[in-house]
Amino acid sequence: MIKKIGKITIYVNNQEEAKEFWIEKLDFVIKLERSMGPNMTWLEVGPSECEFTTFILYDKKMMLAQKPSANVEHPNVILSTDNIEESYNELKEKGVEVSEIMTMPYGKMFSFKDQDGNDYLLREDEF
Numbered sequence: 001m002i003k004k005i006g007k008i009t010i011y012v013n014n015q016e017e018a019k020e021f022w023i024e025k026l027d028f029v030i031k032l033e034r035s036m037g038p039n040m041t042w043l044e045v046g047p048s049e050c051e052f053t054t055f056i057l058y059d060k061k062m063m064l065a066q067k068p069s070a071n072v073e074h075p076n077v078i079l080s081t082d083n084i085e086e087s088y089n090e091l092k093e094k095g096v097e098v099s100e101i102m103t104m105p106y107g108k109m110f111s112f113k114d115q116d117g118n119d120y121l122l123r124e125d126e127f
Helices: 015-025 060-066 084-093
Strands: 007-012 029-035 041-046 054-059 078-081 102-104 107-113 119-125
Touching: 007 015, 007 060, 015 029, 015 041, 015 054, 054 060, 078 084, 084 107, 084 119
Parallel strands: 007 054, 078 119
Antiparallel strands: 029 041, 041 054, 102 107, 107 119
C-alpha cells in the first residue's frame, strides 16, 4: 500500500528566509519551486536531488487565509545522519543554534532550530 513518505509540510513565517536556511545552512536543494498565483509559491526542498521525501515550505498566513482552522504549528521531525559529530560541527560553524549531543540507547542525537525557532532533531541511528 504505502511505499514512502512523500512530503512533509512545514509552515513558515517567511518562505525566502526558510529557503535560505535550508539551502545555505543545511545544504538542501530546491526540488520544486513554482508560482501558485500572486504572492504564493509552492516550494519543496530536500537533502539531495535523488531523495524522494521533501519538505514543503508553506507560508503560515497563506495557509490560514485558505483554511482558518488549519493547524500551522510545527511538526516533530527527526532527520538522519551517518556522522553526528561532523554534522554537529558543520551546523555550528554555519551559525545554526544547536543543543549538546545526547547519547541514547538507540543512537546519538542533537536538536537544532530553524530560522523561525522551530526545533528539529538530527540523529545518528544505530542498528
